[in-house]
Amino acid sequence: MMPNNESKIPVGQTLVGKYRVVREIGRGGMAAVYEAEQLSLGKKVAVKILASELAASTIVIERFFREARAAASVKSPYIVDVYDSGRLDDGRPFIAMELLEGESLYDRMARVRIIDVETTIRCIVHTAKGLIKAHGAGIVHRDLKPENIFLTRSEDGDDTCKILDFGLAKFYAPVNPDKAQKRLTREGAVFGTPAYMSPEQVKGQGNVDHRADLWAVGCMAYECLIGRPVWNMDQGVAMTFAAIATGPIPVPSHARPDLPPAFDAWFKKCLERDPNARYQSAKELADAFVEAWGQRAGSQSFPSIQGVTGRHVPYAAPSSARGGSIGALEAQELSSGVLEGVRTLAPPIGRPSPNPSPVNGGRPGSVASDASAIPLIQRPSFEVPPSEHDNTPSVRSKTSPVRMVFSALFLGASISAAIFVWIRFVNPQVFTPVIMSTSSAAPSSAPSGTPKSSPSVEEPKWGPSIGEGQRLFAQGQFGEAQKKFQDAMAVGGAGAAIGKSFIEQTKFVEKLNGMCKPTFFARPRLSGDKRAERPSIVATAKGALVSWTDDHEQDKREHVYGVLLDGNGHAVGPIRDLTPEATEAQRPQLVNHSADRSVLMWWDAKGREAGVRARFLDADGRIDASKGQSVLVGAARPGSFWPSIDKGPDGGYFVVWQDDRDKDDDLFVRRLSNDLDTVSQETRLTDYVAAPKSKAGPPKIRYPSVAVGPSTLIVAYRLDKDRERSIVRMRVPLSDIDKGGLDEAKDKDKVSREFGDVAPVTPSDDKSAVDAPAVACGAEGCFVVWHVDPAGAFAAMIDPKEGKVIWRKKLGEKSARPSLGVNRGQVAVAYYDAGKIKMSFLSRDGVTAPSTLLRVYDATSPRPSLAGVPDKNEWYLAWQDQENRMVPSEIYAARIVCR
Structure with missing residues (x-):
């Protein structure tokens, strides 16, 4: 449960006479964090304050202060500093800590999916150095995960990774020898985050020690380099615990053949289920990790790594403690110069894959992260069982039936306890240190290791x-x-x-001999066994950028993928995941921003990044290095939104979407700046309610489409009302968008309302099955197209100033799924017709004779995507097709040149 607004600390308030609040940074289920100024020194700090509703729990309070004691007692440049702790005047506990600048490892993964080798080595080694100090002080973190590793800059400008959030730390030596440490855990209690918990944590064993942290470090290294967690979390906590306890340990090189065998061996030892078979210290683990990449742990060279920049964001500080002497710990430090021990980072980089991926014809690098120059082959599943030819198979001891029964009962009890603890204590995240997915987030730096040019792609023989x-x-x-x-x-x-x-x-x-003719034909995915859907295409300075959705990396988790095509339609570089942070990305839409940038908009139907989102892509089709963060533009929750975007006259953007936030489908709009910042609030354009005595329910909006005309916003949508469908258009003066729109009426007798001028586009006597409208505005007016099943596809011209329908035309007897594109004020329509793709131009005079372009097998596919090539009489076309029902649908593209 989120803390209520009454518990928020006002900006400018002084806390305990020491800290003046500057702004709120983040808020979660257990605490809020504020940037503050320490008055006596004028120093910026982060102040973490426990939620008021938890302030009565002695266990929660003790854990909160444990975090402060742990971090404050272990002095290390690789652990966040804690300066102070205490209670506010209202009794709520607080911690004052170091204000960090940068982002968490989790946020980096959300942006670039695969972390480059240099950054991975730096994070693992820095984490190990922090753990050396903590473990030497008798403290086990017990909740190491990417969210708790923060990438920041040190005072001398070097990149540093710091360990955060010791709230679940376990003490093995009292911080204050004169005061016995209160034990907050009991035998059988389970603490941690499932994806990174060791078997002994899962089983609730009381003898969890520092080697549980080393298991977690191995899991993080795997996720950095492979792009997904070790364990499949889709099946829930119980199944994850079972996999950790007894499931096969994946072999990293099976998912990514370019990784060296030494890394496989290192990872295998990190995840030995018997703690005695793992690395026995963080120093041993880090030295072995550096050596796995072909370097001595004590060598004196280390390549520079791109820095991390961002706004000042504090994190809820750690909570371990230090016992024992610093001098004793120095003897356990990593080998001198361990960070300088990696000049040749990955000898196997770029070598041909021994197991070609079926994606893109098996060419290595066909699916890659923007952050890594290492070609990634294919990531087919979360868990990759060891090969039967593995030279180091795990040895299983014989298990008696009695032992199996007792083990099952014990595991069941542990899982039940784990679920309780997870819901009550662990699951509420304190807060995310760098909020990269909001419209107000500062631009992040270029992802570490982002190649300056597209990596070469090794193709299949054909x-x-x-x-x-x-x-x-x-x-x-x-x-x-x-x-x-x-x-x-x-x-x-x-x-x-x-x-x-x-x-x-x-x-x-x-x-063909029509006015328009294809000059290239392309299949962006050369091969694949997963269905590809919802194509979109846009022109960039370097070619045609095509995007689509598929779930080839994670089953039933669709992401948006994209690739750049050259002038011949050949793919330039690898296919890239353009929404690495998404859970279920839907219906991408590409819009030209400039010669060097495009805007990608999509909606995420599930997960922590749910809602309508947008980001910048560069001319190569990669997530933009400086402004590529995901921006929430509307509907911050799971759902089905079908958004549409168009560029405004001042260079900004307008986004519309359907929304059922009040259980009735209504229309919302938001204005964005040229940098995708939100200029207006979410503006409600409709508030539909059921008519009196109606049995059909309130009207529902479906598939909105937006276009910007002269000083006017035109929105076309399907309106389902009284069991009938119609295509309507709404006109809203651009000057009215910022006025706030409609307030949701609370009256029981309320009636349907609309913010703009609304009128039907389809004839009043047409009660057929209309569907999927699209709208675009050009030099001669605005045009709406739609599909009627089975009557064909239609187009209409709208006068943007008066909103009148000037004409309606049928595109063809067997026409279907029309879409619109605009190029230099000229509006074109592309559609399917009797097994062909055709294209016509729309003007005040009507519809030109169509040009037949290409063959199409499945006319029931979603409408094609049409985009103009600036300053040329050329167009890019992308569509979805399925040659037969035995193969999955595929994405195709073409360049069209018109005389």
Whole structure:
């Protein structure tokens, strides 16, 4: 439960006569954190204050102060500093700590998915150095995870990783020898975060010691380099605990063949279930980790790593304690110069994969993070069982039936206790140190290791033939292109099917003679066994950027992926995950921002990043290095929103979406700045209610589409009312957007209201199954298109000033799924028609004769995406198709040149 507003500390208030509050940084279920100024020294600090509703719990308070004692007692540059603790005038406990600048390792992972090797080594070594101090003081963290590792800058400008949040720490020596330490845990209690807990923690054993932290470090290293946790969390806490206790330990190189065998061995030893078989100290673990990358732990060179910048953000401080002498700890420090021990970081980088991925025809690097130059092959599942040819198989002891029964009972009891503790104490996150996903977040620095140019992509054997055929296709040499595609077919495998598809489209295009004609044909994913959906395309300074959704990395967790196509339609660089932080990304939409940037908008239907979101991409189709953070633009919760975005006249953006926040589907809009900052509040445009005595319920909005006309916002949407459907348009003066919109009426007798001028686009006597409208505004007016099943596709012209329908036209007898694009004020429509993709232009005079462009097999696919190429009479087209029901749907793209 979130603390209520009454517990918030006002800006400017002075706490205990020492700290003047500057701003609130973050808030969670257990505490809030504020930036404050220490009055006596003029120093900025972070003040963490326990939630008022928890201030009556002696156990929670003790854990809160334990955090302060632990961090304050262990002096290390790799553990956050704690300066003070006490109680406010109202009795709530507080901790004053170091104000950090940067981001957590979790936030870095959310942005770039794969952490580069240099940063991974730095984080693991720094974490180990912090643990050496903590363990030497008799303190075990017990909750190490990416959220509790913070990447910041030291005073001399070097990158530093600091350990945070010792709230679950366990003490093995009293901080104050004269005062016995209160024991807050009992035998059988389970504490920690499931994905990083050791087997002894899962089982609730009372003898958990410092080696549980070393297990967690191994889990973090795996997640940094592989891009997902060791254990599959989708099946819940109980199944995760069972996997930790008895499941197979994955082999990192099976998920990513470019990793060295020495890393496999290091990881295996970190995750030995018997603590005595693991590394026995943090120093031993760190030295072995450095050596796994081909370097001596004491060598004297270390490559520079890009820094982390960001706004000042404190984290809820740790809570361990220090016992024992510092001098004794110095003898346990890492080997001198261990951080300088990695010049040659990863000898296997760039070597061909022995197990080609089926994604993109098995070419290594076909799915990659923006943060790593190491090509990533494929991440097929959370858990990769050890190979039957593994030279170091785990040895299982024989288990009696009696032991199995007792173990099952014990595990069940442990899981029950774990679920209780998880819900009551562990699950509420104190707060996220750097909020990278809000519209007010400061731009983050370039992800460490982001390549300045796209990494080379090693193609399958038939890949070069496809690429050469595409080049010949672009030059109009269709016969020669077909020969190359036939060469790809001769190789067999995926090349046979893809080559055949290219040949069929080439033969089809060769016979065309319309006003517009394709000059390249592309299949961005050269192969894959997962369905790809919802394509979007936009022109950049370097080519065509295509995006889509699929779940090839994590089953039933769709992300938005993208790749840049060159002038021949050939993929430039790897396919990239453009929404690495998403849980279930839906319906991406690309919008041109400038020659060097595009805007990607999507909605996340689930998870911590739920809602309508947007971010900048660079001209290469990567998450932008300086302003690529995910921005929440509306509806900060799970749901189905179907957002639409269009660029405003001043360079900003307008986003609309459907929203059922009050259990009725209504329309909302928000204005964004040119930098994607939120300019206006979420503005309600409709408040629909059921008509008196109606049995059909309130009207519902579906699939809104937005376009900016002359001083006017035009929104088209499907309105389901009284069991009938219609396409309507709403006109809102741009000057009215910032006026706040409609307030939700609370009256029992309220009636439906609309903020703008609303009128139907479809005829009043048309009660057919209309669907999926799209709207766009050009030099001659605004146009709406929609689909009617099975009657075909239609277009209408709207006068943006008066809102009148100027004309309505049917696009074709078998037309379907129309979409709109705008280029230099000219509006074009693309649609499916009798197994073909066609394209026409819209103007005040009506619809031009269509140009047939390409073949399409599945006319029931979502509408294609059409985007103009600035300063040229060219267009980019992307669509989803399925050649037969035996294969998954695929994404295709083309460049269209019109005379």
